[in-house]
Amino acid sequence: MGNRRRWWRITVVAVMTALLTWSLTGCWDDKSLDTRTLVLAMGFYPARQPGQIAVYFAIPTPAGLTSDSGSSSSGGASGPPIIILKGVGHSIGQAFSAAQASTNRDLYLGHTIFLLFSTKLSPKALRRLVNALDRIGTLDKTPFVAATSAPFASVMGTIPQEHFPPLYYEELFSCTTCQQLMLGVRFWEMSDRLWTPGVDLVLPLLRPTKQGPAVDEVALYRGTRYVMTLTPKETAAYAIAAGLSRKTSIFFPRLWDTNLDFVADKAHVATRIMHGRLQATLAIHATATLESIATPTETAAQVAAISQKAAALLADQAVSFVRLSQRHDVDALGFGRSLAWSAPAIFSRYRHWHQIYPHLNVSVRAAITINRLGDVR
Amino acid sequence: MWPWSRQTRLNKTSQQSDAQKPGPHIKAGAARLTHSLNDTQSVLRSISGVDTALLKQLISQTSALNQELNALTQELNPHTSLDQFTGDIEAVYQRLQSGVGQSPDIIIRRFLMGDKAKIPAVLTFVDGLTDTQMIDQDTIMLAQQYDHAFTRHHDPQTIHQVVHDLVTASGHVTTETSWNKLMVKLMGGNTILFLSGSSTALVIDTVKYRARSLTTPTTERSVLGPQEAFNEVVLTQMNLLRMRIKSPNLRFDSLTIGEMSHTTVIVAHIEGLTNPELVAAVKRKLSVAKMATLNIGQELTPLLASRYHSLFPQVRRTERPDVVARELTMGKVAILVDNTPFAMVVPNTLADFYQTLEDYTMSFWGASLERLVRFLGLILGLLLPPLYIALTSVNPELLPTKLVITIAGSRVGLPLPPVMEVLTMWAIIEILREASLRLPKELSNTLGTVGAIVVGTAIVKAGIVSPLMIVIITLTALGLFTSPNYEMATPWRVLFWFLIALSYLFGLFGIILGLLAILAHLASLENFGVPYLSPFGPYRWRDLKDTFVRFPESSLTKRPAYLQPLDVTQSSHWHVDPMPHPQLGQAQKEEQHG
Known part of the structure; x- marks a missing residue:
């Protein structure tokens, strides 16, 4: 009797464990890699039909895969490394279904590493797109995003340095020591900036050139509306103000022919109420290496003078960008967000931060530390 | 079943052996059976037109059975047991001849002891398992020539004592009276000496196995460690361990397992170090082994493993005597099985299976x-x-x-x-x-x-x-x-x-x-x-020093706590350096000046 009960108990436990395991996995809709088509990049453009969007999918071809992995079981194949599928619809789902109809494999978004948004997208379309992308379960929230005014195909045109263009952009934006300005924005950061009050979206702008893609400009958005594209010089000022500057060089011909290299800076934004008035502060702290100077050795007074001059230059750059952003009413540095964090009750009193920001009193402080020894990276 | 088949005969013999005191009717019954067998033989001889080979086989079987029965009836006495040797040397000879003597490797030799006394004796041994030089020179020759002792001692009941004390030159001689035990010892390579008139037989240790020479380990190789592996002979295995642990506390407790094979099983442990509960548990587990034959030590694993159906081995088998010696000195128990070149060590943890002696031969x-x-x-x-x-x-x-x-x-x-x-x-x-x-x-x-x-x-x-x-x-x-x-x-x-x-x-x-x-x-x-997961679960920091990594020898001063040995300390003087900086130059100077 006892034995039977024991076996009954074991059977029940085994069946329950199996059922629980079966029901908890959530793996049943997963498919093998062989049956999937990896979507490496997606591009979002306005369609010709009003109210519709065109979604482009960059997928690697078998020829591209075999030549990239360098080891194929089926032998080599020739052809372009990627092909681009297009789907048009009122929503991203419709566009996805339309693109899916042109391939016999499952379009898989689990390895999408790059998202490209046209600057011509309407604010409403961009909002809907970001919202929809946020809800796609298989889509990782870490792809890099960029804006462009060029067609998707030209941006995805073959880049000499990389077989698959999305991989090129992914590596470019994720490498901290590979770029002069750290302009990379991931999708979750974009989403965060769009839905967080008091800060506006800034996306790197891709500009295809004959020498390859140029990434030296940024597109400014107010909310989901595209406002303007900064020139390369303005973009450098934005990077200094936002603490994104990395490999910058400063030359002072009238100050002992001094050359400062590799400025890396940090920026801190603070907004608070002082004496009943809103007061914002932008503090920049940079480090640089004294690459060359006209005198054989530098004195402490020389270093102090150079440091002062360089700090003033950085502050000028930052002020110029702040003024520009205030002129266009784009809070790219997040002064409003800082106020919302430090004084949420006061921030909630302002119904529209964009009415406040152009008149915000911003003071900029800059300091620079000069390393006399080379710190070449 | 054919009434005179070998199986029936064995059953009958076994039944007879079990009966300690047979009644007088057995003799009459045996005589009737002999008569019946003779009739059957004559009938079988007269049959024609059948398979002659089969018939010849039947006849030879019945003849052998007849001989055996004749020997039994000669020896049967209403006052003695069939299992006891009576001292009737002719009956013994007949019994041996008709029984084990039918096998060609069993040698039965009749001779007379003493040049003058001429005491009848029968000596039997297994050819190939014994040292014939010991039998020839140290037993038969001495017994035939040594007369002085026999003439002074006339009591036939104590004659075996005289041979034991004064005649035979063999190192290890014991006495035995039980026929069954004598047969087991005979099959084990001993020489049995029956003396006329004495109800006690002498068992002379003349065992000489054909043993494989010691070779290098094949399953557990070592680069810098010893290059010696066990062979199949349990005595050699014990010797190899004794060479490594010369302490008198190293104990070998012997068991015999296998009703037919009578395989020697040795439980090795170090007294005063190994937990006696562990030793007792191992012996208790082995003592319940009821099997006809024990051919390989692996057959004992189910007895030694607490969960035999588990995939994971719980008994470690090794062919390296150095590994066994080390495990013994840690407080474990080793089981050596005759005819198996692998010793078994218990108890074990998962980490034990990932340790080798090689680990201790390097930094x-x-x-x-x-x-x-x-x-x-x-x-x-x-x-x-x-x-x-x-x-x-x-x-x-x-x-x-x-x-x-x-x-x-x-x-x-x-x-x-x-x-x-x-x-x-x-x-x-x-x-x-x-x-x-x-x-x-x-x-x-x-x-x-x-x-x-x-x-x-x-x-x-x-x-x-x-x-x-x-x-x-x-x-x-x-x-x-x-x-x-x-x-x-x-x-x-x-x-x-x-x-x-x-x-x-x-x-x-x-x-x-x-x-x-x-x-x-x-x-x-x-x-x-x-x-099994010791020392990770339960967690013991002290024992972790010899698991995934091996700490320096100076920190491995304690034996594993999970074995609970009687003496925990393994080495205690690592911290003492009697001569940290020997003055080599000083001796050189003294030599030059002196």
Whole structure:
């Protein structure tokens, strides 16, 4: 009797464990890699039909895969490394279904590493797109995003340095020591900036050139509306103000022919109420290496003078960008967000931060530390 | 059943032996049976037109049975037991001749002791298992020539004592009266000497086995350690251990297991060190062994393992005497089985199966590195293919994009899904492994190399599996055999399939579930009261110093706590350096000046 009960108990436990395991996995809709088509990049453009969007999918071809992995079981194949599928619809789902109809494999978004948004997208379309992308379960929230005014195909045109263009952009934006300005924005950061009050979206702008893609400009958005594209010089000022500057060089011909290299800076934004008035502060702290100077050795007074001059230059750059952003009413540095964090009750009193920001009193402080020894990276 | 078949005869003999005091009717019954047998023989001889070979066999069988019965009836006495030797030397001779003497390897020799006394004696031994020089020179020759003792002692009942004390020159001589016990000793290689008039027979130790010479270990090789392995003779095994542990506290307790084989089993332990409860438990477990034959020590494993059906070995088998000696000095118990060149050591933990004596022949840096490599090999071997299946079939989103592209590129055009790829390759590996085990050594090396290269290259060229799979399976095959103990490779090879199935069904989630199940099972195992996961669970910092890594010798001063030895301290003087800086130059100066 006892034995039977024991076996009954074991059977029940085994069946329950199996059922629980079966029901908890959530793996049943997963498919093998062989049956999937990896979507490496997606591009979002306005369609010709009003109210519709065109979604482009960059997928690697078998020829591209075999030549990239360098080891194929089926032998080599020739052809372009990627092909681009297009789907048009009122929503991203419709566009996805339309693109899916042109391939016999499952379009898989689990390895999408790059998202490209046209600057011509309407604010409403961009909002809907970001919202929809946020809800796609298989889509990782870490792809890099960029804006462009060029067609998707030209941006995805073959880049000499990389077989698959999305991989090129992914590596470019994720490498901290590979770029002069750290302009990379991931999708979750974009989403965060769009839905967080008091800060506006800034996306790197891709500009295809004959020498390859140029990434030296940024597109400014107010909310989901595209406002303007900064020139390369303005973009450098934005990077200094936002603490994104990395490999910058400063030359002072009238100050002992001094050359400062590799400025890396940090920026801190603070907004608070002082004496009943809103007061914002932008503090920049940079480090640089004294690459060359006209005198054989530098004195402490020389270093102090150079440091002062360089700090003033950085502050000028930052002020110029702040003024520009205030002129266009784009809070790219997040002064409003800082106020919302430090004084949420006061921030909630302002119904529209964009009415406040152009008149915000911003003071900029800059300091620079000069390393006399080379710190070449 | 044929009434005079061998089985019937054996049954009858056994029944007769069991009866300690047969009644007078047995003699009459035996006479009737003999008469009946004679009639049957004559009838069988008169039959014609049948299979003559069969008939001849029947006749010879009945003749042998007849002889045996005749010998029994001669010896039968209503006042004595059949199992007791009576002193009737002629009856003994007849009984031997008609019984074991029918086997060609049993030598039965009748002779007279003493030149003048001329006492009849019968000597029997197994040809090939005995030292004939000892029998010829130290027993028969001396007994025939030595007359003085026999003339002074006339009492036939004490004549065996005279031979024991004054005549035979053999080192080890005992006495025995039970016929059954005498036969067992005879089969064990001893020489039995029956003396007329004495009811006690002498058992002379003339055992000389045809033993294999000591060779280097084949299953547990060592680069810097001793190069000696056990052979099949239990006495040699004991000698090898005694050479390494010269303490009188090293005890060998003998048991005999196997109703037919009478195999000698030795329980080795160190008195005053090994926990006596452990020794008693081992003996108690072995004492319940009821088996007809014990051919190999492995047959005792079910008795020694607390959960025999577990995949994981709980009894460590080793052919290295140095390993056994070390384990004994740690407080474990070793079991030596005659005819088995592998000693068994209990109790064991999982970590024990990943330790070798080689670890102690090198610096703790090298030993620690080797141990970590072993565990790394295990993890790689066990998890690589399941991870490959999980990450390509169920959870590809967890792979870096570049790796996914590489894998996808290597899988372009392949007809088989990843799981079938793994199964195909693993089946090939298992076939190659099994074939190389069975083939002669010279061929197996060639087969292994050629098979791996040719099959691997061909199967990739044929587009059946990807090149990546060859890398994964090669690492798996090597990784699963990094365990220094061969037995430990088997459970992982079985669990490999379990994890493959789980990874295919549930992906990474399944692998983690499987690993948790394995861990739970390991945690539940216990061998002679020692948790299998000791010293990790229960956690004991002191014993962790000799597990994944090996700490320096100076910190390994205590024996494992989980064995609960009577003497915990292993070495206590590591911190004392009597001469840290010997003054070599001083001696040189004194020599020059002096």
